[in-house]
Amino acid sequence: MSEKIKILIADDHQLIIEGILSNLKGIDGLEVETASSCDQAFSKIKAQRNQEPFHILFTDLSFDNTTENSQLDGGEALIKAIKQEELNIKVGVITGHTETNRVYNVIHNLNPSAYILKSNCNTSELNFAIQKMLAGEVYYTHEIHQKLLKRALIEIQMDEIAIQILKELPKHAKINNMEGVIKKSDGSPLKIRSIESKLAKLRTDLNAINNTDLVLKAKELGILD
Structure with missing residues (x-):
């Protein structure tokens, strides 16, 4: 210099x-x-x-x-x-x-x-x-x-259904209670099997050990407030 x-x-x-x-x-x-x-x-x-x-x-x-x-x-x-x-x-x-x-x-x-x-x-x-x-x-x-x-990759993988599930997850003691709450783009409810499948993929994507950890990881990444 x-x-x-x-x-x-x-x-x-x-x-x-x-x-x-x-x-x-x-x-x-x-x-x-x-x-x-x-x-x-x-x-x-x-x-x-x-x-x-x-x-x-x-x-x-x-x-x-x-x-x-x-x-x-x-x-x-x-x-x-x-x-x-x-x-x-x-x-x-x-x-x-x-x-x-x-x-x-x-x-x-x-x-x-x-x-x-x-x-x-x-x-x-x-x-x-x-x-x-x-x-x-x-x-x-x-x-x-x-x-x-990692955040950029996660955001690419996120869709509206995933965001809905992550937001609703802390509100329900059982996953079954989310059936009828999560809606597709056409307004029809998502079946429990599809919700569970989406949750499994989210846990893999965010390297979460369970659903509670999944919510914490989503908050850490700024996906949830």
């Missing part, structure tokens, strides 16, 4: 910040600052937007140090504020959150340039992510990429 790349790290845990800083020391050409809250990070980015602006922000999603006086209560709010202000900075997430639904919502709604997990964050991965981000590309750590791929 011929010029210094300015990076801001936002996290409320000092040990995490120190760990990221240690990894970044192995990368040449960086100038790194830190912020312990989203409000502080946002203020720093805005204060330097016209003179020596930050090129990249790495932020966590959850911040435990927010109070009723905080303007921004977490990483999602910080990213939204940056987009609303149209600040010219690449944003990456470094977090411990691996829940498929949250991962999907963050990436789908906020479109960060990177999503990295704290558990396997290292110098090599950070260097690769930074290069990708500066080139206008995105980088998602392998586990996150796999989660997004």
